[in-house]
Amino acid sequence: MLTILTNWFADPRNWGTLLITAPIAIFALIVAVKNYKRKSGIAISGGYGIASSSECEESYVSSLVLENLKDRSVTIYGIFLKVGHNFYIELENHDEKPLILKPYETYHKTMGEILFYSVNTNKIMMEKLLNDKKAKKRLVLSTSEGKYIVPKQVKHWSPLTEFFKNHLTGIIRPVRVTHNNKDIGGNVRFIVDITNKDGHIETIKLMKSDYQLAIFKNFSLTEECLLSKDSLESFLEEMLEQNLISKGSTIKVYDFEEHKNKISEIYRSPTIEPERWSASYYYIFGRIYTWYSNLKMVKANRRNQKNT
Structure with a gap:
């Protein structure tokens, strides 16, 4: 066998054939591996939002988004928020009717206020842990292939983030009927x-x-x-x-x-006629105005706390 291979490589004509077929074979192998990875296993990114309301005592998960990154469906039986090392807040239970997340599909859900949290027959106060930045929080899914920890959040942008950095940012919403x-x-x-x-x-x-x-x-x-x-x-x-x-x-x-x-009666405030601002006015004066506005709000909150 070794002699046959040695004789084959010794023939210069075979080298031309090898130079042509080898890249094709390597390319086919790469495509096959990528297709296998695309259709095997689970890859889901996700995110959640935590909100508080005057209508309930506890903070709660107000929004949930899951994005299937694979070219295959995933069967989900339950969605949990893991808080710290040992607490799982059940966000959704799909035991009776499993959630089928189709290939490259995005699942979005908004959730409202809660009465309270419970464990067995006891009430449990989760407010402190939910707002503890040191307590690690991860979305965990119960799937047909077992436990799956969502590794990262879905990347999305919102102009609200720019507004909090610069209060001269205007977020305009059309009013439609x-x-x-x-x-x-x-x-x-x-x-x-x-x-x-x-x-x-x-x-x-x-x-x-x-x-x-x-x-x-x-x-x-x-x-x-x-x-x-x-x-x-x-x-x-x-x-x-x-x-x-x-x-x-x-x-x-x-x-x-x-x-x-x-x-129109809802929008009774004076109508605004916007003007085009220069970049320096927006980025420089806007940041200074935002810093001043935040400082005033902090001082006002402190005064209110003293008065109460």
Whole structure:
């Protein structure tokens, strides 16, 4: 056998074949190993949030996220938060209906306040340990392959972290209203639902100036009919009687401006007109302002504690 191999390598023509086939074989081996790793074992990253509320005495886990990093499903029977070396807070129990985390799927759950914690038939106070930074906390999963300790948190970014560092950071959230799966813009005056005899609902959004447009196929709106909900409803009912709207349909008109005004009452503070700030103003003055703001808050908290 050794003689055969020696003779094979002694032939220069075989070296060319080897130089071509060896990289292909190595590449195929690497791909096979990666596929095996991708489809074998468990790799889940995760994170959690701890919150406190005036509605309960104890801090509690308020959010949970798990991300499957493998190309295979994982069966989960229970999710726990391990606090220190010996305490496991049960977050979710899936014994009766296991949680199936599909390949590359992310599982997210929000949780509210609690009454208290218990162990056997005893109440147990976890507040001190949950807020102890030296007490190590890890997510632990009960899976079909045994105990799995989540090694790291899911990496995600939030502008709140930048706000706490710099109070000039603005977090802007759109206020939306949805009707029949349609977003309604602030300039819409009326919403009309026309339900045909088959039960199909057609939603039409109307503005005050829409009498100038061809909204409906068989007739045109008038400026007068768009003055109020009642006038629009009467006008459309008349069109229905004239069979200009599908026979057997029902019409429902909503005064969206009235609904919009009720929402706007929540935002009674003066409207802000933002300006473009320079980088130096934001990063330098903003940090100084944040430091000053935090200092004022600390002093105010100390005064309140003394007064109580």
